[in-house]
Amino acid sequence: xxxxxxxxxxxxxxxxxxxxxxxxxxxxxxxxxxxxxxxxxxxxxxxxxxxxxxxxxxxxxxxxxxxxxxxxxxxxxxxxxxxxxxxxxxxxxxxxxxxxxxxxxxxxxxxxxxxxxxxxxxxxxxxxxxxxxxxxxxxxxxxxxxxxxxxxxxxxxxxxxxxxxxxxxxxxxxxxxxxxxxxxxxxxxxxxxxxxxxxxxxxxxxxxxxxxxxxxxxxxxxxxxxxxxxxxxxxxxxxxxxxxxxxxxxxxxxxxxxxxxxxxxxxxxxxxxxxxxxxxxxxxxxxxxxxxxxxxxxxxxxxxxxxxxxxxxxxxxxxxxxxxxxxxxxxxxxxxxxxxxxxxxxxxxxxxxxxxxxxxxxxxxxxxxxxxxxxxxxxxxxxxxxxxxxxxxxxxxxxxxxxxxxxxxxxxxxxxxxxxxxxxxxxxxxxxxxxxxxxxxxxxxxxxxxxxxxxxxxxxxxxxxxxxxxxxxxxxxxxxxxxxxxxxxxxxxxxxxxxxxxxxxxxxxxxxxxxxxxxxxxxxxxxxxxxxxxxxxxxxxxxxxxxxxx
Numbered sequence: 014x015x016x017x018x019x020x021x022x023x024x025x026x027x028x029x030x031x032x033x034x035x036x037x038x039x040x041x042x043x044x045x046x047x048x049x050x051x052x053x054x055x056x057x058x059x060x061x062x063x064x065x066x067x068x069x070x071x072x073x074x075x076x077x078x079x080x081x082x083x084x085x086x087x088x089x090x091x092x093x094x095x096x097x098x099x100x101x102x103x104x105x106x107x108x109x110x111x112x113x114x115x116x117x118x119x120x121x122x123x124x125x126x127x128x129x130x131x132x133x134x135x136x137x138x139x140x141x142x143x144x145x146x147x148x149x150x151x152x153x154x155x156x157x158x159x160x161x162x163x164x165x166x167x168x169x170x171x172x173x174x175x176x177x178x179x180x181x182x183x184x185x186x187x188x189x190x191x192x193x194x195x196x197x198x199x200x201x202x203x204x205x206x207x208x209x210x211x212x213x214x215x216x217x218x219x220x221x222x223x224x225x226x227x228x229x230x231x232x233x234x235x236x237x238x239x240x241x242x243x244x245x246x247x248x249x250x251x252x253x254x255x256x257x258x259x260x261x262x263x264x265x266x267x268x269x270x271x272x273x274x275x276x277x278x279x280x281x282x283x284x285x286x287x288x289x290x291x292x293x294x295x296x297x298x299x300x301x302x303x304x305x306x307x308x309x310x311x312x313x314x315x316x317x318x319x320x321x322x323x324x325x326x327x328x329x330x331x332x333x334x335x336x337x338x339x340x341x342x343x344x345x346x347x348x349x350x351x352x353x354x355x356x357x358x359x360x361x362x363x364x365x366x367x368x369x370x371x372x373x374x375x376x377x378x379x380x381x382x383x384x385x386x387x388x389x390x391x392x393x394x395x396x397x398x399x400x401x402x403x404x405x406x407x408x409x410x411x412x413x414x415x416x417x418x419x420x421x422x423x424x425x426x427x428x429x430x431x432x433x434x435x436x437x438x439x440x441x442x443x444x445x446x447x448x449x450x451x452x453x454x455x456x457x458x459x460x461x462x463x464x465x466x467x468x469x470x471x472x473x474x475x476x477x478x479x480x481x482x483x484x485x486x487x488x489x490x491x492x493x494x495x496x497x498x499x500x501x502x503x504x505x506x507x508x509x510x511x512x513x514x515x516x517x518x519x520x521x522x523x524x525x526x527x528x529x530x531x532x533x534x535x536x537x538x539x540x541x542x543x544x545x546x547x548x549x550x551x552x553x554x555x556x557x558x559x560x561x562x563x
Contacts, residue, residue, distance in 0.1 A: 054083055212275070219278040226285035233541070234513040245515030246469055247277050249450045253471055325542050329549060337548045340555040350557045353379045360554065362519075363547045369451070369519025371409045374443050377523045377550065378406040380559050381441065381530045402438040402459070404530045412444045412454075415479055420486040434458075434487065441526045444476060451518040453525035456480055462504040464529070468512040468521035477503040510539045517543050523550065527559070 061075050198204075224232070224239050232239065328334065340347060340360060347355045353376040362369050381404070388401040407428070414423035434440050440456040444465075454476050455464040463480050465473030481498065488496035512521055520543055528536050538546060553559050 054079070057082075216275050216278065219275060219282065223278055223282050223285060226282065226289065229289060230285065232513060238514045241515040242513050243278070243281070245450070245518075247274055249446065249469055249471055250277065252447050252449060253475070323537065325538055325545060328545060329552065333552055334548065336555070337551045340551050348376070348555050348557055350376060351379045351383065355554055360551060363551050363554075365544060365547065366514075366516055368516050369523070371445075373550075373554070374451070374519060374523060375408050376554055378408065378441065378443065378526065380553060380557070381527055382406040384559055385530060401530055402532050403436075404439045404441055405432060405434060405437045406441045406526070407443075409443050409445055412442060415483055420483060425483070426487070426490045429487065429491070433491070435492070438532075439529060441529060442480070443522055443526065451522040452476070453522045453529070454480060455526075455529050456484060457504075460504075461501045463501065464504045466505060466509050466525045466529075468510065468518050470509065470511055473503075473505060506535060508535055510536055512543075513540045520546055520550070 058079055061072075061079060064072070064075075220240060220243065221236070223243070224236055227239070234242070329337065341364070343360075344357045347357060347360050353372070355372055355376050359370060359372040359376075361367065362373050385401045385404045411425070411428065414425060417423075420426070434456070435458060438457070438459045440458075442454040442456070444452045444454050446452065450469065452465065452467040452471075452473070454466070454473070457464055463477050463484075465476040467473060481501075485496045485498075488494065509525075510521065512518060517540070524538055524546060525536070549560060
């Protein structure tokens with residue numbers, strides 16, 4: 014059998030057994046209690062136990078002394094250093110220390126030799142000392158190094174970016190572990206619901222208070238209708254305030270202001286209270302003034318009665334009303350007039366509580382324009398009926414292009430390619446405010462004024478501004494000269510009827526335009542006439558003609 018060892022076999026063998034190290038005296042003898050050198054210690058232990066536990070304190074002290082002398086004999090003391098750095102005693106090493114290496118004597122290393130040390134600066138070892146003891150006596154005392162912290166940029170001048178990065182990452186991970194998870198309070202949802210309910214209750218109280226104040230001013234609809242009316246009015250206010258009212262800068266628009274409904278209701282209440290609590294007209298101080306006022310008031314009332322149009326009837330005749338019902342039941346195309354067309358889905362918009370769309374308003378405007386053009390050749394049906402004015406009607410898309418694109422980009426010059434608006438009495442324009450509200454506007458060349466009529470009684474500053482700009486640009490395009498606005502004014506009637514809900518603005522707009530086409534300065538309808546006017550408009554659209562019962 015081959016006894017040759019394989020490579021790496023020595024790595025798998027157990028290490029060789031080391032000799033047991035024991036504490037020995039300076040002379041090399043074992044200092045354990047069982048040896049000859051420890052016989053004195055053994056005798057002391059025997060005598061100590063023979064004495065017994067007669068005195069507990071003396072026995073404990075003797076036991077401590079014997080344990081100390083047994084484990085730490087006087088010959089095995091550790092080296093102690095005095096002020097002159099010389100050891101008083103030393104523990105001999107188990108193995109001999111090899112001699113110090115001799116410095117090289119070659120010529121190339123002479124430049125790196127250690128400097129010479131004078132003989133009187135080194136301590137002389139005793140003559141009887143062994144070589145090991147003599148070498149130990151010549152060595153300096155050991156120095157205990159102070160603990161050095163981990164090197165970082167904070168405590169050293171040398172930067173350690175890698176170490177600093179690891180320290181920061183460790184600190185961040187510790188903070189993430191100890192970071193407290195944030196979550197909502199257990200009653201946060203309940204508190205939010207309670208807060209919303211409180212705001213809704215406060216808003217409802219303000220709405221009721223405002224409703225009572227408006228009833229004292231003559232409001233006649235119910236509370237549910239009034240709430241829709243106030244919501245519509247708040248929407249229109251926010252939209253109107255979001256538009257720029259400056260005439261000098263048409264391209265700059267102000268940012269919309271977010272407005273709380275409760276603040277809007279508080280301002281409306283303050284306005285209503287100021288109206289009710291306003292100063293009353295002064296009473297006449299003398300009878301002569303009273304008589305004069307009564308005289309002139311009676312004369313004014315008579316003149317107003319003659320000039321005011323007659324009130325509208327409360328309902329259509331039975332045969333006309335039956336035709337309206339049939340038109341509501343008809344399907345498909347209801348009527349065609351000029352270039353306008355109304356279908357069954359459009360005619361349904363004239364039922365109560367419905368918004369009017371572009372098709373219904375443009376069809377009604379076409380009827381107004383057709384009556385005006387027909388009145389040029391045909392005289393009025395009777396002497397009491399006024400002859401319609403020479404008007405022109407712009408569709409609902411005119412205002413959208415003027416407001417969003419402007420005169421040039423919207424190519425509005427082509428809208429009047431075949432007509433001269435400056436030869437007309439009045440230009441009628443329905444105004445759509447961002448699909449939330451309908452109003453009526455007019456350019457009255459006969460009376461030199463820009464007119465705006467709003468059933469919510471809002472300010473028409475933007476309407477006046479854009480229409481003035483349109484008239485000037487149209488005059489420059491057609492007449493090659495700027496328009497002369499001398500004597501022109503912005504006008505609205507003080508007795509414009511007001512709607513009491515959020516869906517009848519389209520009907521009010523159509524009736525405004527119809528009255529303006531006849532040259533009326535006042536309106537003979539109000540909110541109570543809207544149901545009648547809706548059914549009358551159905552008959553007029555279905556028959557393609559306007560009724561002459563004004």
